[in-house]
Amino acid sequence: MTVKGTEMAMSMTRRGAMAAGAALALGARGAHAQRGYPDRAIRVIVPYAAGGADQFIRPLQNRISQALGQPMVIDSVTGAGGAVGATRVKTAAPDGYTLLFAGTGALTAVPRLQHLPLSIADFAPIANLIAIPYVLAGRRGARFTDLAGFLREAKARPEGLSYGTPGVGSTPHLVMESLCRAAGVTLLHVPYSGVSTAVVALLAGDIDLVMGAPSAIMPLVERGVLPLVQTGAQRSAVLPDLPTLREAGLDVELVTRFGFFAPKGTDAAVLDRWASLILEGGADPAFIEAMHRAYNDVELLDRPRFQSFIAQEDAATARLLGELNLR
Structure with a gap:
């Protein structure tokens, strides 16, 4: 090997050693950071x-x-x-x-x-x-009191019934659109800022149905909210008396x-x-x-x-x- 080649090889070796040292130092700092995690909120x-x-x-x-x-x-x-x-x-x-x-x-x-x-x-x-799962609910005093009655009403009045959800693209919106497609009905979607505001609108008579989380709907049953169906593949452990869409013959679960x-x-x-x-x-x-x-x-x-x-x-x-x- 020539002198020039020897110098190049030594330079490459030094660079490699420096890179390896940097990597080791970085790894050590990372390990130290993990040992010290967390050190703030x-x-x-x-x-x-x-x-x-x-x-x-x-x-x-x-x-x-x-x-x-x-x-x-x-x-x-x-x-x-x-x-x-x-x-x-x-x-x-x-x-x-x-x-x-x-x-x-x-x-x-x-x-x-x-x-x-x-x-x-x-x-x-x-x-x-x-x-x-989600719960589809109406209100006491409406023209339907169960899922079958709701579907009959919806088929008789295309876009005549409205439903509220926490917003466009929310899971309750998707499951409701899936339900409509499976049942062959057309409803009017009214998006709200949250399920709680949709439930208020339901009780006020501004909309006919609401789709939302059980925690937002079930506590209001005594105030007039009427649960109709849940959207899981099987009945939820916390909603054992509420039927699923599959039980009603609709191939929908979410x-x-x-x-x-x-x-x-x-x-x-x-x-x-x-x-x-x-x-x-x-x-x-x-x-x-x-x-x-x-x-x-x-x-x-x-x-x-x-x-x-x-x-x-x-x-x-x-x-x-x-x-x-x-x-």
Whole structure:
């Protein structure tokens, strides 16, 4: 080898050693950062109005904060069917200090309907906590008192009946459009800012039906809300007396899951730690009882199972939106 070649080889060796040293230092810093995680409060964004989905995780707030040694702060960020809050998490640093707790529809249906630069690929699923069917309800004193009566009325009066949901592209909207297609009826959709406002409109007689979460509908039965049917594949454990759409002969089922997500690129050790805390807290009998009292089913899915479910739902949602031709 020539002197020049020897010098080049030595230079390459020095550069390689420097790169290896930098990589080792970076790895050491990363490991140290994980050992020190968390060293400040963790913000969990819930992309809906306060008093809704945030109630699913408030019973776990103190437990998780104590386990981490830092506050878990729940922040309700509303707008665009959950997309505003989800986008804030998407653009946050993937360091485990900004997480998302949301219904899966906010990442599968809403971005497609609103043509937003947002998808499940922007997030790292952590764990699922809650699964809820939806309830279709009318009101006492209306011209129908059960699902069969509603369908007869709807067929006799195309677009003569109206229904409210939490918004265009929300899971209640999708399941209602699926019901209409399966039953061969046409209804007028009236979107509201939330299920609670839709229920107020129902009781006032402004609309004929509402589709929403059981926790928003069932507590108001005594005030005149009349549950007709639920949307799960089988009867919910917390709604054992309410029939499903499948029992009525309609090939429709839709359940939404609410789980935790982190920005894409978040360290696996952080994801695993959060998954463990969520699954342990969600399995606590006291938590399960509290959720059942509020008409919510607990469904715990670990990281791999939640990731698999989300991928399947995303594909199914794309197909459903294409079939329904929603705008």
